[in-house]
Amino acid sequence: NIFILFVYIFISEVMSVGSMIVFKLQGNGYDGLLVAINPRVPEDQKLLANIKEMITEASFYLFNATQRRVYFQNIKILIPATWKANGYGKPQHESYEKAEVIVAAPYWKHGDEPYTLQYGECGNVGKYIHFTPNFLVNDYLIDVYGSRGRVFVHEWAHLRWGVFDEYNNEKPFYITGQNQVKVTRCTSDLAGIYVCEKKSCTEGNCVINQLTGLFKEGCAFIPERTQTAKSSIMYMQSLSSVSIITEK
Structure with missing residues (x-):
C-alpha cells in the first residue's frame, strides 16, 4: 500500500501569495508536496501524466535508496487557470510562489537540465526544484540525464537535505x-x-x-x-x- 501515490490537482485562479505550504513527513511518507506549473505553460495532458509517473517512480527509488525509510505519499499539482477545469479542485492556500517543485520555461544558464535552487551551505534546505516542460515530455532527454524518477530523487536530495553533487x-x-x-x-x-x-x-x-x-x-x-x-x-x-x- 505504501506505493499508492495520491495526487490532488488544483486549478489556479491567480498567482496569489498564500500561506507557506510545507510538506511534512507523516510516518515514512512525505505528505503535501506541491508541484506548480507556470501560468505561461500551454495545456498539455501528457505533461500532467508524466509528472505523476515521474514522482511515482521516484517514490519507489527513494524508498530503496534510503534503505526503506521514506517515500512520497501524496502530492498536489497546481495547474494554470487557462487549462480546462476537468473537475479539478480550487486551491486553498496553494500558490505558484510557494511550490517546492516548479515546471517552467528554461532558465538560460541551465537549458532543459533540471536543477535545484540552493542558497545556503551544505545541510540547508533548497528553495525549489525546476523542471522544464521539454524535459518532462521529450523522452530523448532520458538518454542524457537518466530516468525522470531518478532525476527527481537526485534533485530532491538537494532540496530536502541540502546536499551537493x-x-x-x-x-x-x-x-x-x-x-x-x-x-x-x-x-x-x-x-x-x-x-x-x-x-x-x-x-x-x-x-x-x-x-x-x-x-x-x-x-x-x-x-x-x-x-x-x-x-x-x-x-x-x-x-x-x-x-x-x-x-x-
Whole structure:
C-alpha cells in the first residue's frame, strides 16, 4: 500500500501569495508536496501524466535508496487557470510562489537540465526544484540525464537535505597519495575510460600537465553504462548501479 501515490490537482485562479505550504513527513511518507506549473505553460495532458509517473517512480527509488525509510505519499499539482477545469479542485492556500517543485520555461544558464535552487551551505534546505516542460515530455532527454524518477530523487536530495553533487566540473581530477591521477567521483570503484576531445591530446590520449600533475584541459572520464560498484545518487543518477543516498 505504501506505493499508492495520491495526487490532488488544483486549478489556479491567480498567482496569489498564500500561506507557506510545507510538506511534512507523516510516518515514512512525505505528505503535501506541491508541484506548480507556470501560468505561461500551454495545456498539455501528457505533461500532467508524466509528472505523476515521474514522482511515482521516484517514490519507489527513494524508498530503496534510503534503505526503506521514506517515500512520497501524496502530492498536489497546481495547474494554470487557462487549462480546462476537468473537475479539478480550487486551491486553498496553494500558490505558484510557494511550490517546492516548479515546471517552467528554461532558465538560460541551465537549458532543459533540471536543477535545484540552493542558497545556503551544505545541510540547508533548497528553495525549489525546476523542471522544464521539454524535459518532462521529450523522452530523448532520458538518454542524457537518466530516468525522470531518478532525476527527481537526485534533485530532491538537494532540496530536502541540502546536499551537493558528488562530482566537480571545475576540478574533475585529483592526485592520490600514491601520486596517481584519479577522477573525482563517488565511488572510486566506478569503471570507465579517459577520453580527450581537445588539442591537448596525443593520438586521442589524455596528456599530463607537468606543472600540475593533472590531465590537461579536454580530458574527460566517461563511465561505463553498466556498473557493478554501488554509487551515490549525487554522482550520476543515470548509471545502473547508482542506488544509494550517502549518509551524513
